[in-house]
Amino acid sequence: MLTQTINTQAINTQVRGKIGSALPASDQFVAIADHVGLIATELSYRKEEEIYGEDEPAEYVYQVVSGAVRTYKLLSDGRRQIGAFHLPGDVFGLESGASHRLTAEAIIETNVRVVNRASLEKVAGIDVHVARKLWAMTSGQLRHAEDHMLLLGRKTAMERVATFLLEMDRRLAVAGMMALPMCRRDIGDYLGLTLETVSRALSQLHSQGILGLSGARQIELRNRQRLRNIDAL
Amino acid sequence: MLTQTINTQAINTQVRGKIGSALPASDQFVAIADHVGLIATELSYRKEEEIYGEDEPAEYVYQVVSGAVRTYKLLSDGRRQIGAFHLPGDVFGLESGASHRLTAEAIIETNVRVVNRASLEKVAGIDVHVARKLWAMTSGQLRHAEDHMLLLGRKTAMERVATFLLEMDRRLAVAGMMALPMCRRDIGDYLGLTLETVSRALSQLHSQGILGLSGARQIELRNRQRLRNIDAL
DNA sequence: CGCTGCCTTGATCCCGATCAATTCCCGTGG
DNA sequence: CCACGGGAATTGATCGGGATCAAGGCAGCG
Incomplete structure (x- = not known):
């Protein structure tokens, strides 16, 4: 109460x-x-x-x-x-x-x-x-x-993570950096994925240079356009 | 227009x-x-x-x-x-x-x-x-x-179909029978599944005696309680 | 400096997707 | 009334993306 x-x-x-x-x-x-x-x-x-x-x-x-x-x-x-x-x-x-x-x-x-x-x-x-x-x-x-029903029902894991990053970037980026308040499990439970799948998607985006990581929850988007291309329309 | x-x-x-x-x-x-x-x-x-x-x-x-x-x-x-x-x-x-x-x-x-x-x-x-x-x-x-986000993000195929049947039963059953207006593809696109998976789930429920089929879109729920048990919470 | 929880990464599994035939209706016209 | 055509549905075989199981690694905080 x-x-x-x-x-x-x-x-x-x-x-x-x-x-x-x-x-x-x-x-x-x-x-x-x-x-x-x-x-x-x-x-x-x-x-x-x-x-x-x-x-x-x-x-x-x-x-x-x-x-x-x-x-x-x-x-x-x-x-x-x-x-x-x-x-x-x-x-x-x-x-x-x-x-x-x-x-x-x-x-x-x-x-x-x-x-x-x-x-x-x-x-x-x-x-x-x-x-x-x-x-x-x-x-x-x-x-x-x-919008989220479309994501949960029809997007792939990588598309979901891209959508998530763009959403968070829009909502809480300061000077091009995001300080995510939530853990990987929360992200997974938001995207209908497991925390491991979220982690793997982020690692892959990192290795492609699309994002920078300074600490697991400090993310910098280095190439928003490529992220938008990954995110299905 | x-x-x-x-x-x-x-x-x-x-x-x-x-x-x-x-x-x-x-x-x-x-x-x-x-x-x-x-x-x-x-x-x-x-x-x-x-x-x-x-x-x-x-x-x-x-x-x-x-x-x-x-x-x-x-x-x-x-x-x-x-x-x-x-x-x-x-x-x-x-x-x-x-x-x-x-x-x-x-x-x-x-x-x-x-x-x-x-x-x-x-x-x-x-x-x-x-x-x-x-x-x-x-x-x-x-x-x-x-409610549908929970279904799309976290329920199994069988749970989704059970939820769907109970929803349609509530909304359009007449004398215990449902005349579904939509095809299997529509049901799949509603539940975040393929039409084949929807069909298989319905066949399985039919073989278990939980529902009766007189034509693919004429469905009779024979055991709502068992369907509720299949549907997670 | 050393826990402790969070995150990453690897190996394997499995559910639902995909590919592929039939089969079944249902509507239409003869 | 029945034969036929064609979309819808079922069913089978196989594939694969993401889940699960399982170690390590790392970092933030005491």
């Missing part, structure tokens, strides 16, 4: 109050919260800590401030499919229905901003721009899921 | 006007159209006919009246991933953004009801219940996509 999390792990980092204009307002989640005067709370989660579980009531909507989050589903025998990685700025845990449909965990030490879902929905019932924004965010997640 | 479709194939079946209460009002799409007085048009598509293409402007929102529709993405070399099958009552082609992200085709002779997206959005800007409903419909599609 989130209540426990607040009480046991995150109590020290709680910051209650209206989001002020001093905070980065680079996206609409903040803009909404700011504009309509919603109460936003900031929480911290440690590496590997669960944020919410599958089928739990969706009490809050989250936005990553720093760190990284994975959302996934499990089969009863432990097979895992990660649906998405959530990086700084991303909103996750937004549900139209009553409960979360995936489990969310912090991959590394992570700070998130949360807004109560009920109050957000109340605002959406008054302000059509907020309602439109909630729909657009869910629609954006659907777009990602549709 | 849809305009062409209207002019060439569907002109005879066009029915312009406010949806009346005499039509089945079992779902909210009709309820919305009825309530707010939107103009709904009914169109027909022949077997294999395209309804809209990937990246085309999303001018209309569709609801299946009769028949069946597949929505899919293609890779440049022709590999195809079907994201969903749309059966009578289902809404498809609803986009929050400007364009369609998958191609839609009629699988068999199909009748659909269409509503202009711009006018629907205009209504959503006034009536919060309509706005809420649009969000909920997109959210429902996201739920399906999340």
